[in-house]
Amino acid sequence: MNYHAIRAIYGFEMARMRRTVLQSVISPVISTSLYFIVFGAALGSRIDVIDGVSYGAFLVPGLTMLMLLTQSVSNAAFAIYFPNFVGTIYEILSAPVSYFEVVLGYVGAAATKSITLGTIILVTASLFVSFEIQHPFWMVFFLVATAVTFSLLGFIIGIWADGFEKLQLAPLLIITPLTFLGGSFYSIDMLPPFWQKVTLFNPVVYLISGFRWSFYGVADVSVVASLVMIVVFLAICLATIAWIFKTGYRLRT
Amino acid sequence: MALGWLPAIHFYRSVHAMKNLTMQRVRCTTATAPDSVAVAPSTAEPVVSVSGLNKTYDSGFTALKNIDLDIRHGEIFALLGPNGAGKTTLINIICGLSNASSGSVQVAGHDVKREFRQTRSRIGLVPQELATNTFERVLPEVSFSRRLFGKPPNPAHVEQILRQLSLWDKRDSQVRMLSGGMKRRLLIAKALAHEPEILFLDEPTAGVDVELRHDMWQLVSGLRDNGVTIILTTHYIEEAESMADRVGVILGGEIILVEDKDDLMDKLGAKRLTVQLLQPLARIPAALADYELELAEDGMALVYTYHPQRDATPVPRLLRRLEAAGVAFADLKTEQSSLEEIFVNLVGERR
Numbered sequence: 001m002n003y004h005a006i007r008a009i010y011g012f013e014m015a016r017m018r019r020t021v022l023q024s025v026i027s028p029v030i031s032t033s034l035y036f037i038v039f040g041a042a043l044g045s046r047i048d049v050i051d052g053v054s055y056g057a058f059l060v061p062g063l064t065m066l067m068l069l070t071q072s073v074s075n076a077a078f079a080i081y082f083p084n085f086v087g088t089i090y091e092i093l094s095a096p097v098s099y100f101e102v103v104l105g106y107v108g109a110a111a112t113k114s115i116t117l118g119t120i121i122l123v124t125a126s127l128f129v130s131f132e133i134q135h136p137f138w139m140v141f142f143l144v145a146t147a148v149t150f151s152l153l154g155f156i157i158g159i160w161a162d163g164f165e166k167l168q169l170a171p172l173l174i175i176t177p178l179t180f181l182g183g184s185f186y187s188i189d190m191l192p193p194f195w196q197k198v199t200l201f202n203p204v205v206y207l208i209s210g211f212r213w214s215f216y217g218v219a220d221v222s223v224v225a226s227l228v229m230i231v232v233f234l235a236i237c238l239a240t241i242a243w244i245f246k247t248g249y250r251l252r253t
Numbered sequence: 254m255a256l257g258w259l260p261a262i263h264f265y266r267s268v269h270a271m272k273n274l275t276m277q278r279v280r281c282t283t284a285t286a287p288d289s290v291a292v293a294p295s296t297a298e299p300v301v302s303v304s305g306l307n308k309t310y311d312s313g314f315t316a317l318k319n320i321d322l323d324i325r326h327g328e329i330f331a332l333l334g335p336n337g338a339g340k341t342t343l344i345n346i347i348c349g350l351s352n353a354s355s356g357s358v359q360v361a362g363h364d365v366k367r368e369f370r371q372t373r374s375r376i377g378l379v380p381q382e383l384a385t386n387t388f389e390r391v392l393p394e395v396s397f398s399r400r401l402f403g404k405p406p407n408p409a410h411v412e413q414i415l416r417q418l419s420l421w422d423k424r425d426s427q428v429r430m431l432s433g434g435m436k437r438r439l440l441i442a443k444a445l446a447h448e449p450e451i452l453f454l455d456e457p458t459a460g461v462d463v464e465l466r467h468d469m470w471q472l473v474s475g476l477r478d479n480g481v482t483i484i485l486t487t488h489y490i491e492e493a494e495s496m497a498d499r500v501g502v503i504l505g506g507e508i509i510l511v512e513d514k515d516d517l518m519d520k521l522g523a524k525r526l527t528v529q530l531l532q533p534l535a536r537i538p539a540a541l542a543d544y545e546l547e548l549a550e551d552g553m554a555l556v557y558t559y560h561p562q563r564d565a566t567p568v569p570r571l572l573r574r575l576e577a578a579g580v581a582f583a584d585l586k587t588e589q590s591s592l593e594e595i596f597v598n599l600v601g602e603r604r
Binding site for chain 1: 310311345348349350351352369370371372373374376378380382384385386387388389393397398400401402403404405443
């Protein structure tokens with residue numbers, strides 16, 4: 001293992017985050033706060049208690065997940081897209097590093113960023129609403145597993161994208177709708193029966209449900225299903241990355 | 254891989270020692286490196302060995318055709334050729350940026366694909382494009398490169414490189430604030446940060462002013478004196494002339510010539526004298542048989558090829574001999590055979 005290289009890539013990416021702290025940390029925190037003010041405080045007071053949890057508290061896991069998913073994807077996508085775009089990727093490709101080490105550096109940094117962000121959002125949320133965490137271990141597990149999985153997905157998108165448009169498009173057209181429709185703001189019980197079935201095809205439902213379960217002990221779908229889904233997701237992303245590196249897709253011509 | 258780079262340092266030193274030996278024209282046939290079996294091949298073995306290399310891109314374009322090339326320890330090898338000849342593709346395959354379609358590349362006895370850690374940690378690459386992280390600062394950039402190649406941080410070494418390249422004063426500057434020449438030097442600093450044994454310079458002086466070009470060549474010759482093998486591509490023939498030990502010419506994806514520079518210079522230095530005659534000759538007079546003369550088809554001109562390096566004043570002597578032989582001439586013309594002509598001749602021969 002080339003530990004120096006892993007640490008170099010990881011450190012490089014973390015330094016980039018510190019440099020762009022406004023964009024990487026503050027703006028997601030501000031938008032989350034706005035969600036809380038609008039949906040939690042203003043509209044939430046008119047919405048009934050869901051599954052024995054106040055609407056404001058109900059929003060916390062969903063909003064955290066929303067930020068976690070979008071930030072993981074965009075951070076990791078940008079991290080690998082940019083060097084590929086400006087050409088500095090030559091150095092990574094000519095270095096004595098294995099694919100695994102490259103992924104560990106980039107995805108590790110992207111996941112660290114979104115985990116930090118998720119934590120900051122939870123702390124911010126505690127300023128607006130009071131909530132509990134019934135299963136702290138599983139809360140951390142879902143937080144970390146989701147951050148890692150979607151950073152891997154972001155990494156794949158960053159390699160696949162051959163223009164800034166595609167780089168923006170994938171999160172905007174796929175991740176955001178899936179998260180919004182995945183029960184960030186509502187329990188899927190509130191949907192008409194037909195849409196309850198349809199929504200089960202949305203993988204994000206399982207992540208949000210599992211995450212929310214770790215807070216309040218109530219879930220839309222079974223926790224086991226949530227765990228299985230996240231593992232399946234992780235496996236798909238890892239397999240895709242293995243294929244990318246094996247074939248050199250978009251990286252080694 | 255913590256131990257991986259240790260033998261490499263021994264190897265580095267031993268190469269240096271060997272270089273000194275070869276400079277004294279002593280043939281070293283056995284390896285003197287401590288880890289001779291695993292790490293250091295003898296000087297007789299090439300440091301980079303390319304055999305039967307082919308590269309065809311997905312688009313169907315064949316960039317390299319059956320390349321065989323050996324680079325010797327400690328030499329400066331210039332790869333010449335026009336744009337699109339395949340120089341960069343060849344370098345990219347050796348350095349790991351590109352995959353070969355077939356054939357093999359070995360660096361210090363290791364396969365570049367299977368044993369990429371051993372090969373890539375020995376190589377430093379300065380790419381043709383000025384690809385830089387615009388928002389990073391100079392010093393962290395160079396330190397990053399060193400660690401990326403698996404070496405522990407070494408601020409003293411990084412400082413030394415930056416000073417050598419006159420970048421130390423700019424160490425805290427953002428890369429985007431650097432001039433083009435400074436960016437080029439930064440790329441060289443990054444390539445040298447991990448103390449490579451082999452340095453690839455892809456068009457290092459493209460768009461670089463004369464003074465900087467001179468500094469760069471001084472640096473390169475300094476590296477060579479420290480035992481670093483240098484492979485550079487260029488389409489400026491003067492660069493190859495002034496620096497290289499050996500020259501390879503690549504054209505249309507094929508290596509058409511690999512030669513010692515001095516031998517090539519001999520060819521380069523060839524001049525041609527054309528003597529326009531007043532009366533046509535049927536054949537070259539017997540009195541001039543000891544000269545390498547050719548008679549033009551219409552018999553109205555004699556063409557004499559000579560090498561100024563070997564013979565200082567052949568022209569006046571030839572002219573006196575012509576007069577003595579009774580050959581009257583109207584005019585004279587001399588031409589220097591250019592590298593381009595050599596290229597064209599070589600290509601013509603191959604077709």
